Amino acid sequence: MTKTIISPSKYIQGPGELSKLSEYSGRLGKHAFIIADEFVTGLVGKTIEDSYAGKETSYTMEKFDGECSKQEIERLRTACKAAEADVVVGIGGGKTLDTAKAIGYFNEIPVIVAPTIASTDAPTSALSVIYKENGEFDEYLMLPFNPTFVITDTKIITSAPARLIVSGMGDALATYFEARATKRANKTAMAGGHVTEAAVALAKLCYDTLIAEGLKAKLAAKNHLVTESVEKIIEANTYLSGIGFESGGLAAAYAIHNGLTVLEETHHMYHGEKVAFGTLVQLILEDAPEEEIEVVVSFCLSIGLPVTLADLGVKEINEEKLRKAAELSCAEGGTIYNMPFEITPELVYAAIVTADSVGRYYKEKLG
Known part of the structure; x- marks a missing residue:
């Protein structure tokens, strides 16, 4: 291998x-x-x-x-x-x-x-x-x-709007979970081979850095300041996530992002903002531990990443449109098939709706 x-x-x-x-x-x-x-x-x-x-x-x-x-x-x-x-x-x-x-x-x-x-x-x-x-x-x-x-x-x-570095954190948030899924499924990554331990380690470091430094970096970036937390987050968004996705593999989060593009209401959102919600959907899809989901949602809320469909601009739940998004997420040859279990549009639809409910629950719980 x-x-x-x-x-x-x-x-x-x-x-x-x-x-x-x-x-x-x-x-x-x-x-x-x-x-x-x-x-x-x-x-x-x-x-x-x-x-x-x-x-x-x-x-x-x-x-x-x-x-x-x-x-x-x-x-x-x-x-x-x-x-x-x-x-x-x-x-x-x-x-x-x-x-x-x-x-x-x-x-x-x-x-x-x-x-x-x-x-x-x-x-x-x-x-x-x-x-x-x-x-x-x-x-x-x-x-x-x-x-x-x-x-x-x-x-x-850091001279750019802080929303851009936050969007980068949303993009980077998926890196570890997608690499973990790809490795569990024993699938190949974009690099052309199976996932190395080094790639997973870098992806995990990316995630740990986001959780530890993300809020501090956002607050500094809002004032266009370069601090140690900003340096660490830029490295996570650019290098750690870059190596992690290319050599660690893509899975459901990116595929969900692609599926969400059929919803016109989301077109004003940045790539990483949609990937962040896709990450929550992937965690629901794979039935991740509640503790892990809470950490991810709390992180997103702390820096302003979307955790509900409403946050993405989808104010009304339309089953037909969401099912189309789920079907596009499951397009032939898509990265969602790097998940370590069978995938169907029905499962993805259920995960999208449930992720929205989970996001709303935590927004109320955490204020």
Whole structure:
């Protein structure tokens, strides 16, 4: 039985790390092709200019148009070649980073990603999510390698609204429970092999860090401060969750998230916020101990993550719509089949409704 764990070659985190970009890119090549959207360019442009000033390494800055589409990847890949760049850098959110990863893959050059938010675990992964030009999902581009360097500037990340780092905690919350389920079922993870002990250990550390540091980090992030708790949560959201989901496995929580997308009322919610509720549904689905469920719900309530359908914007329970969500959660080939027991849409529907009831119970009990 093959077991696999994968990760970036180097993960770098701290306040002001982006100011050292020329040093980091210089370890991989002489000329960097840097992409960022208009907003991020305004945010970090001067930092990048200062980083490369007077250095032997050079760079070309190109604006990312906001969509990780095949057309945009091709446009930027061609521009990267024309610039004779030997390293590509993506600075920004998930779509920018995924585009940079795709450029690196097609041009066969090293990739540096620098997330400006900590709302997902995507930066470390060997995956690009490709969309159509109109924003609809197109396909997954599975990459042979993870990014070479991940540079996480915590000062930049804490300048963003606190809701984004909280959403990242919701995304990270699922990591341990999904890795645990995948290992129990003896299924393979996205890394291409069965789950290693190391992957589960990192996933568990991710969960423990959230519980211990999450509330303190949220309160600091609301004031745009970098504290030790913020540093730990950014690492959990980005690195620990990234390695945990890719090498530990995905299961019901992410599938429930996908199912919830049929409910229009949830479309204003962030990815991690929906994953948090999906985590509660998974715990109900697997009949987790009451003590474990209470810890998870209490954590969510303390930092403002949703624990009921109403929290997601679903004010009225519509059985027909919820059954459609359950059916989509059970789509053929979905990650929900990494659960260590038989899955049916009926079971998922029951778990969604029960999770909503559990969330309402604890909101009343815990005030």
